[in-house]
Amino acid sequence: MNKNIERAFDHGKAFVAFVTCGDPDLDTTKKIILALERAGCDLIELGIPFSDPTAEGPVIQEANERALSNGCTTDDVFEMIKEVRKETSIPMVFMTYANVVFHYGTDKFCQKMIDANMSGMILPDVPYEEKDEFETVCHQYGLDFIRMIAPTSHDRIKMIANDAQGFLYCVSSLGVTGTRSKITTNVNEMVDIVRSVSDIPCGIGFGISTPEQAKKMTEKADAAIVGSAIIKIIAKYGKEAPDHVEAYVRSMVEAIR
Template sequence: MSKLRDVFKNGHKAFIPFVTAGDPSADSTVSQVLALAAAGADIVELGVPFSDPIADGPVIQAAGLRAFAGGITVNGVFDIVAKIRETSQVPLVFLTYANIPFKYGYEKFTARCEELGVYGLVIPDLPAEEAGEILPYTEKHHVDLIPLISPASGSRLEKLVQHATGFIYIVSALGVTGQRNDFALNLPDLIASLRKVTDAPLCIGFGVHTPEQAKTLAKEADGVIVGSAIVQMVADNADPAPVIGKYTKEMVAAVESAE
């Protein structure tokens, strides 16, 4: 049974914040994740920095560059998780580009995820047709492969969600990540279509940044994902943990008010 599924039991609406591993340092990331968990985050998404992050907008790209400047490596990301696990069992998922587990070795990468309690992988540049390469390893090591579904997915929905076990990441609008004020008009239709082909929880991300947006989206979906707004706070504050913790408390309250 997927450990991520447990989060959504009894109609619970999840708040899922994102931070970039190693931004601006490994120790800071540990503090950030612990602050997010203490503030009520249901799952924390940890970005594994990559040299060519095609789905990321300027805010998260800049975070990746700061992390690289601080010397982050894939092993360093796993070290961050190990440090978090000394004091917190908050569910973690990685956002990673496909080349990272490929070069690290699918077996080794997914085995370390299982060992350290990384429950899922979001891989933005992995086409559904190529998921078969990593799938035997994610299944063996009980790591959920989390598909990204966009408003343009159309008739391919059934194929895109066939391997979804943890939750499904719905992209709220086309384009890269970043704060926005408008979302795809067909989101309710997309959610209704997905409900017909999967029982996996549906979480919406890309551009969400206000409690009002979070509450509105949580009425339709099972969870809300916020990245760029939090990553910008990390960039703007020398000690970001208390700042993102306060913001997360507000967002958790907004999401839960939609239950």
Template sequence: MAFMPFVTAGDPDTETTAAVLLALRDAKVDLVELGFPYSDPIADGPVIQASYTRALGNAITVEKIFAMMTSLKGQGLPPVLAMVSFAIIFRHGTTTFIRDAAAAGFSGLIVPDLPADEAEDLLAFATAAGLDLVQLIAPTTTARRTQQILQASTGFLYCISVAGTTGVRRDLPPELLDQLRNLRTQSRLPLAVGFGISGPEHVANLESVADGVIVGSAMVRRIA
């Protein structure tokens, strides 16, 4: 079971973020999701929102994040994926962002506010630059939209465990396992489960049907 922690870039500063990434390398995590702070995140709960607010208050920028990642090249980091709003990508310039992300050493992008049926251009640019574009799929996703997501996703599928925002939860929904089994029949992509994953009991419950877990709020709370 792959372990993918989430880290906010620049909370409290890029030096700390760089140290955390190196510590995660030493801990031999499988992948890292690096959040680009944004003032209006649509999918994040209070813990990650507060982390973004702190980073923005400390003047984090896209350029600083890319510079930090560039400084860590050649140091054996696990694959790092950018969790980034499309508004940030668009503001930076889509092709420029893709180019700079690839040059800085990112392995892929997760863009939670870009619908799969609008992701064709970004997918093409990312693929050409050697970056994965990971799509999110929710328990409420319709069969038609599921097919669009499967066609627009590379790397793995980010399976949201519950409807709503990120955050630590005591229990995962009982229907989640069946939903993952159904997805398994439709795609060969690895399935990584996020939103609400915080304890070993969650991992144990998912081990038979998922390929990885993403731990966000619980990780951010520890770093803060």
């Protein structure tokens, strides 16, 4: 496991936040990253704007559209991260798509990640059977290629968890990202299956939006992962969002600790 990711799980239940870089602009993204750290966030997933984010629901799709319409590029994202790294060392990973990394050049992308003190990446459109193209290069650079598991067959969960690194992103609901009033998946069973083959930390994402949901999900899992609920706040408040995001995330962190 990358040492920075390991550090995120050092002190009990972890809170993981997702934000789309460049929404509404990169200066605000930088302020939001610092606000997340002040609120007690343990690890941040940074989304790189992409025109076809297939795993995302409308909320994060619209965030991608706003960032792209502002001209935000992958190089701009790397420059923003290097700037914010002057003020924080909070563990961060990318959650993006295979085409973003492939088009940039996987080796070059990973080298830029190291230069920006990033710790790993999640590519939700890369199935387990096709992971080697990216995972092998990540490992050469000391980065974790973080895998996702869905509430599917038990044997498949075991296979994916068996040699996973960083943490496992456990998808709490079938479908795309987005807040949900109720999460019906038996996430406890998913975590039990993982732990039958591995002691890797498990984070639950897709649908968590309230402190009560976050608390319930982390009774068994090691982390709550929240994206769409944060993006909704950013969409509502724009450049004034950092303070509002900080207050919301602080309430979520307090619920899981």
